[in-house]
Amino acid sequence: MLTQQQATENVLAGIQIKERSKVNKKVLVLSSSPRRGGNSDLLCDQFTSGAKESGNNVEKIFLKDKRINYCTGCGTCIDRGKSCPQKDDMAEVLDKMVAADIIVMATPVYFYTMCAQMKTLIDRTCSRYTRITNKEFYFIVTAADSNNQAMERTLEEFRGFTYCLEDAKEKGVIYGTGAWEKGEIKGKLAMEEAYQLGMSV
Numbered sequence: 001m002l003t004q005q006q007a008t009e010n011v012l013a014g015i016q017i018k019e020r021s022k023v024n025k026k027v028l029v030l031s032s033s034p035r036r037g038g039n040s041d042l043l044c045d046q047f048t049s050g051a052k053e054s055g056n057n058v059e060k061i062f063l064k065d066k067r068i069n070y071c072t073g074c075g076t077c078i079d080r081g082k083s084c085p086q087k088d089d090m091a092e093v094l095d096k097m098v099a100a101d102i103i104v105m106a107t108p109v110y111f112y113t114m115c116a117q118m119k120t121l122i123d124r125t126c127s128r129y130t131r132i133t134n135k136e137f138y139f140i141v142t143a144a145d146s147n148n149q150a151m152e153r154t155l156e157e158f159r160g161f162t163y164c165l166e167d168a169k170e171k172g173v174i175y176g177t178g179a180w181e182k183g184e185i186k187g188k189l190a191m192e193e194a195y196q197l198g199m200s201v
């Protein structure tokens with residue numbers, strides 16, 4: 001027969017286990033806008049703050065800080081099963097993508113598609129995309145257009161990538177729409193939504 005104190009301790013231990021399983025996920029935020037402190041980058045920061053606040057291990061990579069060359073389609077990885085011959089920063093980013101539990105991909109909308117920096121990164125996952133398994137994905141898009149529906153084409157491009165991955169789950173989208181100037185997103189609902197979505201991971 002348990003004493004009242006033992007029963008209480010068991011309940012608290014149960015809550016702690018539950019809390020532990022909720023926290024400490026590895027979250028990787030990939031910010032692809034060439035504008036540091038731009039609208040999508042600000043939304044990345046909001047997501048990051050929320051995810052940190054709820055106890056997760058979060059890293060944001062501002063892609064412009066990295067040297068990531070185009071995939072040349074040389075076939076070294078796909079046809080010959082070798083690692084990518086390009087010696088740039090992509091190997092390090094790929095390691096982080098493979099290790100993450102959650103990947104956030106943020107892009108400004110350029111001509112109703114994702115920006116070139118994000119597409120370049122996606123193409124360069126070629127050598128190890130089969131190792132990017134069982135991840136949860138969040139997408140952030142920013143655009144001058146205030147019509148969320150017009151973002152679908154860009155979101156479908158992200159989905160083209162996750163379609164190629166094993167057990168990828170899309171968990172949420174932040175629409176940073178109606179924002180043209182750098183920083184115009186401040187004060188819009190998307191800022192709070194990004195924070196809350198980060199908190200909820």
Ligand SMILES: Cc1cc2nc3c(=O)[nH]c(=O)nc-3n(C[C@H](O)[C@H](O)[C@H](O)COP(=O)(O)O)c2cc1C
Pocket residue numbers: 033034035037038039040041107108109110111112113142143144145146179180181182183
């Ligand atoms: C080259 C270029 C193309 C753009 N194309 C579009 C577009 O097709 N639709 C749109 O709504 N906004 C477009 N924009 C506006 C950006 O999406 C908008 O400024 C966005 O907030 C940029 O996000 P950022 O601050 O994270 O870079 C374009 C901007 C640039 C520089």
